[in-house]
Amino acid sequence: MKITLLDLGVGNVASVERALERLGAESERAATPECVANAEALLLPGVGHFESLIRVLDERKWRAPLCEAIGRGVPFLGICLGLQALYGGSDEAPDLAGLQLLPGRVRALPPVAKLPHMGWNRLVMKKKSRLLGGIDADAYFYFAHSYAAIEQGQETVAVCDYGGEFVAVLEKENMCAVQFHPEKSGEAGGRVLRAFLRQGA
Amino acid sequence: MSLARRIIPCLDVDGDRVVKGVNFVGLRDAGDPAQLAARYNQEGADELVVLDIAASRDRRPTFLATIRRVAAELAIPLTAGGGIRSAEDARSVLRAGADKITLNTAAVARPELISETSLEFGAQAVVLAIDTKRFGGQWVVMVRGGRESANLEASAWAREGVARGAGEILVTSMDRDGTKSGFDTALTAAISSTVSVPVIASGGAKLPDHFAEIFTAGRADAALAASIFHDGIQPIRELKEFLAARGIPVRLPC
Numbered sequence: 001m002k003i004t005l006l007d008l009g010v011g012n013v014a015s016v017e018r019a020l021e022r023l024g025a026e027s028e029r030a031a032t033p034e035c036v037a038n039a040e041a042l043l044l045p046g047v048g049h050f051e052s053l054i055r056v057l058d059e060r061k062w063r064a065p066l067c068e069a070i071g072r073g074v075p076f077l078g079i080c081l082g083l084q085a086l087y088g089g090s091d092e093a094p095d096l097a098g099l100q101l102l103p104g105r106v107r108a109l110p111p112v113a114k115l116p117h118m119g120w121n122r123l124v125m126k127k128k129s130r131l132l133g134g135i136d137a138d139a140y141f142y143f144a145h146s147y148a149a150i151e152q153g154q155e156t157v158a159v160c161d162y163g164g165e166f167v168a169v170l171e172k173e174n175m176c177a178v179q180f181h182p183e184k185s186g187e188a189g190g191r192v193l194r195a196f197l198r199q200g201a
Numbered sequence: 202m203s204l205a206r207r208i209i210p211c212l213d214v215d216g217d218r219v220v221k222g223v224n225f226v227g228l229r230d231a232g233d234p235a236q237l238a239a240r241y242n243q244e245g246a247d248e249l250v251v252l253d254i255a256a257s258r259d260r261r262p263t264f265l266a267t268i269r270r271v272a273a274e275l276a277i278p279l280t281a282g283g284g285i286r287s288a289e290d291a292r293s294v295l296r297a298g299a300d301k302i303t304l305n306t307a308a309v310a311r312p313e314l315i316s317e318t319s320l321e322f323g324a325q326a327v328v329l330a331i332d333t334k335r336f337g338g339q340w341v342v343m344v345r346g347g348r349e350s351a352n353l354e355a356s357a358w359a360r361e362g363v364a365r366g367a368g369e370i371l372v373t374s375m376d377r378d379g380t381k382s383g384f385d386t387a388l389t390a391a392i393s394s395t396v397s398v399p400v401i402a403s404g405g406a407k408l409p410d411h412f413a414e415i416f417t418a419g420r421a422d423a424a425l426a427a428s429i430f431h432d433g434i435q436p437i438r439e440l441k442e443f444l445a446a447r448g449i450p451v452r453l454p455c
Contacts, residue, residue: 012298012299014296015275015300018272018273019276022276047300047323047326048323048325049320114398114399114422115398116324116325116369116398116399117204118369118399119204119207119247119422119423120205120207120247120452121203121204121205122203140205142277144278144325145325146324146325162204181278184276184277184300185276185277186242186245186276186277186452186454187276189276190276
């Protein structure tokens with residue numbers, strides 16, 4: 001299975017590529033809307049501002065083929081902003097519509113602890129998960145964000161607690177997303193990516 | 202709220218070699234950056250910092266090549282800095298494979314650089330590095346590799362940096378740097394309690410107790426050191442086991 005990376009110029013796509021390469025996976029950066037439409041599997045990485053991600057996604061006309069591909073059952077993994085983009089919108093850029101594949105909005109993390117939420121944190125499992133199968137319950141993952149999906153849904157399989165719970169991992173059929181950075185999360189992160197690759201295989 | 206306290210090895214790089222010094226002078230060669238990066242990634246470092254200590258224009262391509270080589274070895278975040286004077290400089294460093302940049306002298310000269318880079322790359326990508334030295338009762342911000350005073354007080358500058366969009370503060374005590382007498386706990390606690398973002402303490406580490414102290418009394422979110430890791434005086438895994446035994450949350454690699 002070849003992974004098509006949606007490189008929106010936000011965040012460190014090269015590090016995702018290297019992580020996939022370490023796992024022996026083939027990947028390419030999407031160049032056109034057709035690349036997105038015809039992908040075998042899609043990965044949307046991103047860190048930074050919600051607005052930059054959504055604007056570039058629309059400028060390149062990737063929104064429609066991306067939503068259609070996910071709807072068709074193409075394996076999808078969103079990372080960080082790539083998770084947030086799946087919702088209706090974000091308080092970080094209130095006027096922009098997200099991909100609206102999930103109900104609800106992305107909100108600012110409560111200012112009770114230091115922000116950005118930056119560093120290694122643990123997860124609280126809520127459901128049996130494909131991505132987290134075989135991973136120690138006390139494993140740490142690397143986060144770097146100030147906004148998050150606070151409201152949990154059917155698709156929420158793990159949360160993280162940082163001044164309150166937020167969605168850390170979601171799985172809905174072929175659509176998966178993580179708020180942390182598996183490509184920066186050492187061995188544990190590598191396992192999450194491997195689980196995603198297995199799902200599409 | 203179990204955010205792990207981070208242990209961050211720092212590679213001071215001159216071109217394509219790691220160097221080390223005492224109190225910012227007297228540099229010695231300490232190895233190949235990519236080799237050290239691979240070792241720290243393996244040993245359980247939580248992040249890596251690479252600083253271009255020469256920070257000269259003509260050697261920029263060499264530094265970017267070093268970032269690329271280092272990033273290729275890592276499955277943990279990479280921060281790079283030294284000589285970043287514009288959003289364009291920041292972009293080239295991030296494109297080379299860094300996740301975050303550090304701003305230092307250029308941010309003092311033109312504080313707008315903090316907001317420009319924060320708006321473009323996000324606050325999580327912008328670390329304000331503050332080198333400081335104690336004069337009388339004050340911590341004064343030093344620039345140009347610690348050679349000049351910036352006539353700024355460290356806590357005030359940290360607050361301004363955060364207001365302008367810095368997502369993290371890296372505070373280096375120049376009084377302690379290279380002395381192995383322990384981090385400056387009072388300095389770090391003062392900065393950490395005055396800003397809303399994570400604070401990385403740097404300068405003076407040698408013993409595991411120094412790390413335990415900076416994470417408790419010093420209120421640091423992360424601790425950075427160089428030579429004690431390079432020389433193998435303090436293996437990272439043992440350090441983390443020591444901290445875990447003291448009840449300090451750390452990520453123990455499997």
